[in-house]
Amino acid sequence: MQAAKRSLCVIGAGPSGMSVLYHLEKLRLQGGSAVAKMPQVACFEKQNDWSGLWNYTWRTVLYNRKCSIPIWFQPLQALTKYGETVHGSMYRSLWSNNPKETIEYPDYTFEQHFGRRWNQYNLKPKVTLLHSVQSVTFDPAKEKFSVLVKDLEQNRVLDPKEFDYVVNCSGHFSNPNVPYFKGIERFPGRVVHTHDLRSWREFTGKRVLVVGSSYSAEDSVLQSVKFGASRVISSYRTNPLGFRWPESVSERPLVTEVGPSDGGGTEGWARFADGSVEKIESIILATGYLHHYPYLAEQLRLRGPNLLYPAGLYKGIIWLAGGNNRLMYVGAQNQFYSFPMFDAQALWTVRYLTGGIQLPSSAEMDADTKPWLEREAALKSHQEAVDLQTDYTVGLAKQANYGFDLDASKLFYKWFDSRDEDITTYRDGQYVSKFTGKLAAPPATPFMSAMDDSLSTFLANGKDE
Ligand code: FAD
């Protein structure tokens, strides 16, 4: 008698989830012994289309359209028409902050046209859209997951489905980390986390406080300047951003208190750890995101800060707690490499699922993970951070027989240097694709003066050299 086919549930159809579907299909079409071991796949996506955070529609904008009203009247987090939290954290005028050559798929370069890779294998029918995963539990006796899914259009929770494996690809830059600052409840102006930001035009002419000093903070400062904020104060907890900023920008240590100005209206003030006080009208919390998987049973749930190597995952993928090795996370890391890293993780996952990669003992998996955690804890520079993710991604790709050298560290170093040289022009830089050998065209309009981010303007760009 033939053994029953094993089953796999993929949660989320962003870049990570789509890479899993892509490699399953690619391997199936290649044929060979892996095909017989291929699991039956169901992929559930709660949005109306694939592409994850990059699925930016008029709905993303509408749901989060909160005007300049005091914090009391603003909803904590916007909901979609189906009562789901809005996944999108993107905003108008967002340009990739890393060179596209550092996040290129080797077998589908940007030159071949972004966005069409998934169509190559007709993957759309494999995604069940507008279906939100509500609960995932694991029964160790049966070695099966039970997954509850809600059909959002029908407003109906479906009967539980059993799966042998789950790959969680739901992203982790969607649930905002919102710290409290003394007096914030009395601050009369706009208070917004970057997750809810959609347009920078609301800061034109305003005095803006940006809290945080990582990538969202950097972009918040830059976009505020670009869209005409009269003054921008960047407040850091650990390290300043430290760039040579335009004159209207200054950096301060952590904000300790905010409050309303005497005259009424929406103006207020902020006090900082060095005792200085500044008048401000808006606060942008660029304070990052929290891992948030409310549908996963407690013992399956990854927690903790945004790390390059989150604890509890063998090879950054296999969930170790509980010892079932049947739950995988793809894309749970902080990201320099993003797409190519997800892609290598996806292929590694597919090889594991189809018997091409065997897991060592639990003790060996723990031992493999430990040096990565120690290395991350000892990082001293952006370069060292990139090196860590390069070693991780290249190693994973090698073990999975990925077939391409993904090391883009030199491009990342060049990117760091160009940010240090001039933070206002680094996005206009040109890089050579590792995979086509071609130098990209410069943007038709430099980033700081490009106010029209429509697709037609963007695609009217010159041809790569
Ligand atoms: P996501 O893109 O978050 O996709 C996860 C998917 O899972 C979503 O479609 C979501 O709807 C779905 N989902 C979630 N929960 C459920 C559920 N319960 N049931 C069903 N489906 C569910 N990366 C770069 O390389 N360059 C950049 O310039 C860049 N800029 C960024 C700017 C911002 C503001 C943010 C927030 C991130 C940025 N990123 C950037 C990083 C980004 O995380 C990756 O590019 C990429 O989108 C991650 O892909 P993912 O598939 O892992 O997660």
Ligand code: NA7
């Ligand atoms: P990150 O990279 O996780 O950074 C979060 C920042 O928020 C970081 O500077 C933190 O300070 C700061 N933070 C967190 N909590 C606090 C509190 N309580 N007070 C002050 N500052 C705080 O998130 P990003 O949003 O910048 O980037 C995530 C992704 O989104 C990335 O891919 C981007 O391209 C877009 P710290 O430095 O730890 O002291």
